[in-house]
Amino acid sequence: MNRSRVGYSVTGAALAILFLFPLLWSGWASVRTGSGFGLENYDRLFTSDNGVRPQHVFNSLVVSVLTVGGTLFVATLGGYAFGRFKFPGRDVLFLVTLAILMVPYATILIALYVLLGWIGLEDSLIGLSLVLVMFQLPFSIFMMRNSFEAVPRELEESAQMDGCATLGTLLRIMLPAVKPGLITVGLFAFLTSWSEFFAPLILLNSTDKFTTTLAVVNMRTASHGSIDYAALEAGVVFMAVPCLILFAFMQRSYVRGFTSGAIKG
């Protein structure tokens, strides 16, 4: 018994070091310079020819805000509809939404590129955000439907007795009750939109529309000669820090939301 506990601790600790090491190393490498430690790598990240511009960071923020906002809006209303109302076509729409998961999105991005061109959203941050919202829907709708279903009927009924319309019930009674689900959905939407690479690569053409991820990757792919690895690691840290901070704050609800969704699935 005791030996197995020691084995568990040693294995766990060794693996934890192995998993944490790359993260810690990238932080260390990003501040190491030829002579010691400093922020020179970050300086090159933001000033070199192919580097990151404030515009790119702004673009990333715009895409993240639009994606998180859009996902929360669509998934809240949709989850409320699927979880609390009966209407014709409900099950079909729900299944088709989940089917987005089954259709690999790399295969329809070529068509989305053409489609966005037709509706005047070519090379547009709004177009990119709409596509990212769509890719978030299967998980988000599923999550929000489960959250709304879990709210006790009496809560909704008493609100309606009080004369609340369904929208009022949703805003005043239901939203506070499904907050954990909303946080999980929003967090996922942010993490995806902030770090997504393939969709922006295809849907954005001009350099001044690039997101930060595209700009940092561009430092690697556009350089035919030597790669500035240290500046790249600075870029990695710059991209990862917001995600890690959010994750630290919300880990509990993230994991809890995840678990509840998975179990019900």
Add this chain to the structure above:
Amino acid sequence: MTIVTTPRREQRAEQAGSPPARRRRRRQTRRAWLGIAYASPTAVMVALFFLTPLVLVGWMSLHRWPLLAPPTLNAPDNFTTIGDNELVRSATWFTIKYTVIITVLLFAVSLGLALLVQHRRRGVGFFRTAFFLPMAVGFASASLLFLGLLSDEIGPVSDLLRSIGLIDGYVSWTSGSANSALGSAVVLVIWRFAGFNMLILLTGLQAIPPEIYEAARVDGASRWQTFRRITLPLLRPTIALVLTLMVTGSLLAFDQFWILTRGGPDNSTTSLVMVIYREAFIRLDLGSAAAISVVLLVVLVVFNVIQLGVLRRRSN
């Protein structure tokens, strides 16, 4: 508030004299319309950005569709030329090989981690967080991270292996040879996704009622027997889910090869999605890219449907 409104409503209903059944029906119709209204943003998004492109990609695959000129019908040329495309053939084999390797290794590691941290023990929260934390880094960022980590210029890996005598001289992990490039990508993917899959498997493990383990213990079952006869069978739906996610994800591999190996050396790590990208935006032939997409899509949908069928039969 409740006390005031309820009687008034009843009163009004009595005055109208409508039978409760019809009132209920009218209320149901009203709620159905409300439901449709609330579901309409979802419906619009799904129709416009999912169903339309799905049809469009099929339509495009039947045309010569240059990036900057009007399309012309040329079916089935885009499909017949797929077989002649040397790069498509090598990319297909590579993608399948990569998928098999990743699915086996990633599953083994994820299950191992899940079993390690399934019980409440000292340090378990820290271990779970440590294994899951790579997931907070975007996949493209993670690929760049490993590009530096494995590089000879600033990475510690080569130095470390040299100092313990496993390698000597200069090793270029990400572009030196086909195998080391593939290996680099495999290590990256395991590091990034093991924690995520661990978490899914963990939810499955924790859904197994403790009484069953208790009964097995009373019956004197060994640890291995318990694992074989109880854990694995009851975990089967979760395992199927995890395997599906792994296979689908691997068949669509792009970021890791685009960033880490650039598809090289000599196109040896060029995946199918990279070929799609190349057909569309380097050779500017959207029709051909759409045709490869359609084939990949059909394969994956068939695979998923079979997988779902197996899953459903087993859970019944």
